[in-house]
Amino acid sequence: MSKTKYLTMEDPMYSLQDVIRCDLCETPVPPMHCDICHIHLCKACVGEHLSDESKDHYIVPFKLRGITPKCTKHSTEVCTELCTTCNIPVCPLCVASSEHEQHEIEDTLTLFETKRGLMQKDLQDLEKSIYPKYQEAVTNIPVQRADVNKRSQKLTTALDRQGEALHTEINTIIQGMKSEIDDMDAQHIAAIDQQEVAINHTIPEIKQAIIDLKSLLDTSDVCLVSEYTSRTEEFMNLPAQFLVTLPTFKPQEINREQNHQQIGSLSELAITFLLDEPRILTNIQTKCEYLRRVSCLSDSELWTCGDDKILRLYNLQGELLRSVQTKSGYMSQDIAVTRSGDLVYTDYIDRSINLVSNTQIQTLITLRGWRPLGLCSTSSGDLLVITRSDDDKQTKVLRYSGSTETQSIQWDDQGKPLYKSGYYNSKYLSENRNLDICVSDCDAGAVVVVSAAGKLRFRYNGPPSTPRESFLPRGITTDSRANILTSDFHRIHIIDQDGLFLRYIHNCGLQGPWGLGVDSRDYLFVAEIDTGKVKKLQYYN
DSSP, X not given: OOOOOXXXXXXXXXXXXXXOBOTTTOOBSOSEEXXXXXXXXXXXXXXXXXXXXXXXXXXXXXXGTTOSOBOSSXXXXXXXXXXXXXXXXXXXXXXXXXXXXXXXXXXXXXXXXXXXXXXXXHHHHIIIIIHHHHHHHHHHHHHHHHHHHHHHHHHHHHHHHHHHHHGGGGHHHHHHHHHHHHHHHHHHHHHHHHHHHHHHHHHHHHHHHHHHHHHHXXXXXXXXXXXXXXXXXXXXXXXXXXXXXXXXXXXXXXXXXXXXXXXXXXXXXXXXXXXXXXXXEEEEEOOOTTOOEEEESSSSEEEEEOSSSEEEEEETTOOEEEEEEOSSSSOOSEEEEOTTSOEEEEETTTTEEEEEETTEEEEEEEOSSEEEEEEEEOTTSOEEEEEEETTSSOEEEEEEETTEEEEEEOBOTTSOBSSOOSSOOOEEEEEOTTSOEEEEETTTTEEEEEOTTSOEEEEEOSXXXXXXXXXXXXXXXXXXXXXXXXXOSSOEEEEOTTSOEEEEEOSSXXXXXXXXXEOTTOOEEEEETTTOEEEEEEEEO
């Protein structure tokens, strides 16, 4: 099959001495071509040419002229179709023959244009998104190595301080612990090296894919084009991603009778790899209308709520264990499970925060001038509640010990609002393992993270390539590795405790993810707002 000819200003078609014209009306630069009759046509003459029913016609764009070869089996016919089963061009007589009976037959031009569109999209994704992501990841490798040295230096310094207090009596123990740091550094560096090797192994494949795509986009060989298979999904996620739980040093007061124990201990280095493809382990069909929230009572039981007045407790088998109607008869805005295993929920309409214990519902707090949105129970037993003013102009986070307000978080160091008020009521929050307070602020298009003291640490607006207006976070939760997970209705973002984007959870069967919860083993529970299902996912190895 001849190679597709693309026109340039040097092409004879544009030559002043030899302008290509429509063979019927002499219009210059005709955009169409009959690949059977081998004549050029302007758009106005296409219909006239097709009206000649004494012969077959096959109209293609001028730049794709020559796409239809002569049939090798029937010399009087041309191949306007492709048998995709055999991957060979076929003429009408071939199609009618028994040789291609029950085979998949496609129009050559349609197939060619479809594949070209796919290749153009893949080329754009590879050049604009995927390849730059790999380049950025490679650039970040030296930074990760440097961070390993910086962090280990902090640990070594802390150990030295303890060593100076105990002098030569404990030097042996100190050196032993330094060796542990070296071993953990070696493990960490090995994991980084593994990541670098995997990335550098994939980059040439991406470069080759780009080269191959550009080559295919310049050909009219429909057989080669038909064989093309997209690898974009294969390259979408960076290989060998891992998470590190860094070791910490906990010094103790010096007691010469208990030398080793009083020095302190190093926690183990934990390197955990994210699954390339998160797996859905369990589907739980609830009776909730517009399911919005899920909160784990245990590793096998979970509370749910939606756009009705019923709070429901399910087990992993999908059995309804308990139903509770809200005290006011209105829907609950959010739910959380306390350290003692009781359920708390917010009621936006009557401004209350309520505790469900056994069969009793107790109103803990009733707000004045403010309405409660999301809430969470902290590791210390406090309640964190994000609230909105009655005039919808202000938003703040309140901390309660029992029913007593102990903290209000609303402004940054420059006196600007930390959170944005607006159209959406879907603001949720979670306390991280490092005691940070993480808020999904849909109105601001951001996850806003402050310290336990209320100081702004960072805002996450989606990965750098994400348009700000397209990131509308809903549910939020944190896991044992201090990573933050938030849903944006289409997918789930995983970021680390410092706001660095790690990866998406998507393309694994989720439909409208909203509420999120994590159990004690870091299994993720996702509430789907439209299907009413809770799905249990594994996302760590």
